[in-house]
Amino acid sequence: MQAIPYGRQHITDEDIAAVVATLKSDFLTQGPQIEAFEKAFAQVIGSKYAVALSNGTAALHLCAMALGVNENSKVITTPITFAASANCVRYCGGEVVFADIDPKTALIDIDSVRKLLEASPKGTYHGMIPVDFAGYPVNLEEFRKLADEYGLFIIEDSCHSPGGYFTDSQGVKQNCGNGNFADLAIFSFHPVKHIACGEGGMITTNNEVLYKKLLQLRTHGITKDPALMHENHGGWYYEMQTLGYNYRLPDMNAALGLSQLQRFDEGLARRRFIAKKYDEAFVGTNIKTISAPENFGHGYHLYVIQVENRKELYDFLRTKNIFSQVHYIPVHTLPYYQSMGYKKGAYPNAEEYYANCLSIPMYPSMTDQEQEYVIEQILSFCQS
Numbered sequence: 001m002q003a004i005p006y007g008r009q010h011i012t013d014e015d016i017a018a019v020v021a022t023l024k025s026d027f028l029t030q031g032p033q034i035e036a037f038e039k040a041f042a043q044v045i046g047s048k049y050a051v052a053l054s055n056g057t058a059a060l061h062l063c064a065m066a067l068g069v070n071e072n073s074k075v076i077t078t079p080i081t082f083a084a085s086a087n088c089v090r091y092c093g094g095e096v097v098f099a100d101i102d103p104k105t106a107l108i109d110i111d112s113v114r115k116l117l118e119a120s121p122k123g124t125y126h127g128m129i130p131v132d133f134a135g136y137p138v139n140l141e142e143f144r145k146l147a148d149e150y151g152l153f154i155i156e157d158s159c160h161s162p163g164g165y166f167t168d169s170q171g172v173k174q175n176c177g178n179g180n181f182a183d184l185a186i187f188s189f190h191p192v193k194h195i196a197c198g199e200g201g202m203i204t205t206n207n208e209v210l211y212k213k214l215l216q217l218r219t220h221g222i223t224k225d226p227a228l229m230h231e232n233h234g235g236w237y238y239e240m241q242t243l244g245y246n247y248r249l250p251d252m253n254a255a256l257g258l259s260q261l262q263r264f265d266e267g268l269a270r271r272r273f274i275a276k277k278y279d280e281a282f283v284g285t286n287i288k289t290i291s292a293p294e295n296f297g298h299g300y301h302l303y304v305i306q307v308e309n310r311k312e313l314y315d316f317l318r319t320k321n322i323f324s325q326v327h328y329i330p331v332h333t334l335p336y337y338q339s340m341g342y343k344k345g346a347y348p349n350a351e352e353y354y355a356n357c358l359s360i361p362m363y364p365s366m367t368d369q370e371q372e373y374v375i376e377q378i379l380s381f382c383q384s
């Protein structure tokens with residue numbers, strides 16, 4: 001059996017042709033593919049606006065900047081996420097405050113967020129960054145209510161959940177990242193994610209003011225829009241009005257993303273099919289899994305199992321050419337955050353989750369045969 005990773009990209013001849021066509025065009029950096037990709041992505045997600053960026057981390061950084069995070073900001077997020085969800089607050093000089101997870105969902109626990117907010121005077125916190133971890137959608141309607149009580153912004157880290165949705169109190173399906181509850185949402189197009197650009201990211205929003213701010217921050221804080229400029233010296237003239245970055249996505253990468261987007265539904269359906277097969281295979285075993293309620297659409301970036309002898313299983317699977325992975329080492333326990341005074345033991349649910357979790361292979365191009373082999377090996381380990 002060929003090596004089976006925990007996740008991987010799927011590149012077709014159409015994808016390759018799209019990239020080659022862009023290479024032969026006039027635009028290598030930001031060109032027509034960017035706008036086409038942004039439009040198509042916003043449509044799939046159901047947001048008004050989308051801004052393509054060089055990667056998901058750059059997207060998080062610009063979100064924090066656009067929402068005014070600074071040295072006086074305290075922003076709440078979950079320890080069970082990729083470090084970038086927290087780092088974006090640090091880029092802007094703000095303080096990261098973690099809230100523990102709910103062990104039933106592995107998502108940030110709203111009660112633990114509420115406790116933090118209630119324990120300090122109003123105005124202490126600036127915002128929150130909930131993460132649709134593994135693809136399980138956060139119920140953002142509930143988080144929005146809480147955020148509004150305390151005047152907080154919400155950045156939704158939807159990297160794991162394009163195509164995921166929760167059902168709100170009115171019975172309406174709310175797509176992850178659709179901007180109805182979060183001020184801004186971000187996605188990544190790293191090859192293990194649903195859509196691969198090589199490197200790439202996207203911010204979605206329904207807020208026009210933030211949208212325009214993001215366009216400017218993406219390209220050095222520069223504008224060429226005569227309506228926005230203070231002066232105008234001629235055709236060459238531009239103004240750098242604020243300190244931005246070069247976080248542009250190259251047109252080749254956007255062409256790849258746009259081509260991949262054509263197979264988005266297919267890929268998501270395949271992920272859900274694979275998840276269902278795993279769910280069924282692990283019923284009645286000592287393997288714990290998390291699935292979302294019926295009226296939630298899980299995005300299944302990851303399929304996570306929880307087992308007591310996680311390290312032994314990880315090592316065993318490697319000997320069988322199956323490369324599982326752990327998501328995530330709790331962010332507050334990483335040496336950088338430890339050096340800033342965050343304490344191990346502070347978030348017991350997150351730490352217990354980390355002790356037992358293992359992400360097993362989940363990607364659309366995994367064959368039935370490969371998945372059966374994975375299941376067989378896991379069950380044989382757990383029964384021995």
Ligand SMILES: *Cc1c(COP(=O)(O)O)cnc(C)c1O
Nearest residue numbers: 055056057082084159188189190
């Ligand atoms: C992948 C990921 C990111 C960062 O995306 P990059 O494109 O790799 O910079 C941020 N948050 C989460 C939850 C992710 O999974």
